[in-house]
Amino acid sequence: MRALFTRYQNWRYRDWLLLSLPLSICLAGAGLLSLAVELPDDDAFNVLRWEMEHVPGKWLYLAGDSLQGGISSAEQDERLGDYLVLTARIGLLEQRLDGSDDEQVVELARLLDERQELENDVEAILEGRLTAVLEDIGLDSSLPLFPGARWVWPPVDVEFDEPPRSLAISARDRIELLERRPLRPGLPLAAALELEAAEERDGGRSALAGRLSGAATYPSIVAPVGDYERLAAIVAHEWVHHYLFFKPLGWRYYDSNELRTLNETVADIAGRGLAALLVQRYSLPDDAISELEGLVPPAPTVDAGAVLRALRLEVEALLDGGHIDEAEALMEQRRLELAEGGVVIRRINQAYFATRSLYATGPASIDPIGDQLSDLRVRSASVGAFLRAVEGLTSAADLERLLGESARESGVRNSDTRALGEAGRSVSRATGVR
Numbered sequence: 001m002r003a004l005f006t007r008y009q010n011w012r013y014r015d016w017l018l019l020s021l022p023l024s025i026c027l028a029g030a031g032l033l034s035l036a037v038e039l040p041d042d043d044a045f046n047v048l049r050w051e052m053e054h055v056p057g058k059w060l061y062l063a064g065d066s067l068q069g070g071i072s073s074a075e076q077d078e079r080l081g082d083y084l085v086l087t088a089r090i091g092l093l094e095q096r097l098d099g100s101d102d103e104q105v106v107e108l109a110r111l112l113d114e115r116q117e118l119e120n121d122v123e124a125i126l127e128g129r130l131t132a133v134l135e136d137i138g139l140d141s142s143l144p145l146f147p148g149a150r151w152v153w154p155p156v157d158v159e160f161d162e163p164p165r166s167l168a169i170s171a172r173d174r175i176e177l178l179e180r181r182p183l184r185p186g187l188p189l190a191a192a193l194e195l196e197a198a199e200e201r202d203g204g205r206s207a208l209a210g211r212l213s214g215a216a217t218y219p220s221i222v223a224p225v226g227d228y229e230r231l232a233a234i235v236a237h238e239w240v241h242h243y244l245f246f247k248p249l250g251w252r253y254y255d256s257n258e259l260r261t262l263n264e265t266v267a268d269i270a271g272r273g274l275a276a277l278l279v280q281r282y283s284l285p286d287d288a289i290s291e292l293e294g295l296v297p298p299a300p301t302v303d304a305g306a307v308l309r310a311l312r313l314e315v316e317a318l319l320d321g322g323h324i325d326e327a328e329a330l331m332e333q334r335r336l337e338l339a340e341g342g343v344v345i346r347r348i349n350q351a352y353f354a355t356r357s358l359y360a361t362g363p364a365s366i367d368p369i370g371d372q373l374s375d376l377r378v379r380s381a382s383v384g385a386f387l388r389a390v391e392g393l394t395s396a397a398d399l400e401r402l403l404g405e406s407a408r409e410s411g412v413r414n415s416d417t418r419a420l421g422e423a424g425r426s427v428s429r430a431t432g433v434r
Helices: 010-028 046-066 073-096 102-136 189-200 226-246 257-281 286-293 304-320 325-339 351-354 368-377 383-390 398-432
Strands: 140-143 147-154 157-160 166-171 176-184 205-210 220-222
Touching: 010 226, 073 102, 073 226, 073 286, 102 147, 102 157, 102 226, 102 257, 157 189, 157 226, 157 304, 157 383, 166 351, 189 205, 205 351, 226 257, 257 368, 257 383, 257 398, 304 351, 368 383, 368 398, 383 398
Parallel strands: 157 220
Antiparallel strands: 140 147, 166 176, 166 205
16 A cells, blocks of 8 residues: 555545545535526536546546556656647547548547547646646645645646536627636537527627636546647646635635636636646657647747737727727628638637636736736746735735735845845955956
C-alpha cells in the first residue's frame, strides 16, 4: 500500500479515495445546479446524472491503476503525445467530413476508439502534472483534519468529454448578459437553433447557444484539443474555478455580471499562466512535437482579435443610438468577412458579445477589469501570489484598492532598489570595483 502514497500520480489515490465523492456532490450541487432553469428535460444539462455516470468510472480507474503501480515518466510522455496527435487528426478529419465518404467515417471511428483507450491515462497525467506545478508555486495548504500534511485543494480532477452548450441571453438594444443556461452535451445544432429562436421571438432579446471548451463540474468537463498548452490551460482554468469556489470571489460568482467577469478573467489569466509553467516543465517528446506541427491548420489571413475589438465598439455606438437593425447587419457582415479569412464563427450577435464580456482579457470585451487584472498579474511574484491576492475580491472596487496597494508597494521596492544601487555605486567608486 505504500505505493499509493508516492509522489507524482499516486498522490491522487489518497486524495480521491478520501475526498472525491463528497467534493463532487458539493461542487456539483452548489455550482451548476444553481443554474436550474425551466427548460425541457431533454435540453437541460442534468448535473447529477452526469456525476453519476462519470464519478464511478474514476473510482474504477484509480483502483485498477493503483494495483498496477502507475506508469513511468517516459510512458506518460508517450501517451500524452499520442493523445494530442490523435486529437489533432480527429479535428482535421471532422472539418473535412461530409457524411458521404464511408472511408472517412470508418477512419474517424478508428481514431476515436484509439483516443478513448488513452483518455483515462492522459487525464491522470495532466492532473498529476498540474498538481506538481501548483505545489511548486505554493498553492498547496494544510487541512484541519490532516495536521502536518500539505494538499492541493481541491484535488485536480478532470474528465475529457463534450462540455454542455451554454444558452446566453442578452438584451437586444444593448449588450448585457441577462441569463446563461447550461444545455445538455450533444444537443443537435437544430435543437440549439430552435432554443435561440424561441428566446428571440418577442423581438426584445438576443440569444446564442454556444459551445464551451470546459465546465467546472467536479470532475471538470474539458473538451479534447490537440494543442498541448491550450489543453493544459483549459484544465487549469477549470481548476481555478474549483479553487475559487472556497474563496469569497467564488462564493459570490452569481451575485452580478461584474463578479462573474472578475471570476472568469482571473481563471483565464491564471489558467494560461499555469499552463505555461506545466508545458515548460513537462515537454513533449520530439516526435510528437514534429507530428503536431504537421497537423496545424492553416493560419487565418485576418486578425480576428482586431476585427472583433473594433466591431464591439462600432456595435456599442450603433446600439446607443437606437440603430439595432444596423448593428445586427454589421455583425453579420463582419462574421462573413471573418469566415472568408479562415475564422469561422457560427453567429455574432448581442448575446455573443455579452458572453465574451465575461472574459475581460479577450478581444470581444472592452471591460477595464481585463487590463487591471493583467497589470496585477505582472506585479505579482507568481501565479500563486496572484491567486492569493485576488481570491478575497468581492467587487471591482476591491480590485482597484488592491491595485493601489500594489502600486504603493512597488514604489517602495523601487525606491529601496534605487537606494541600494546608489550605495553599491559609491562602494564601487571607493574601491575601484566594478
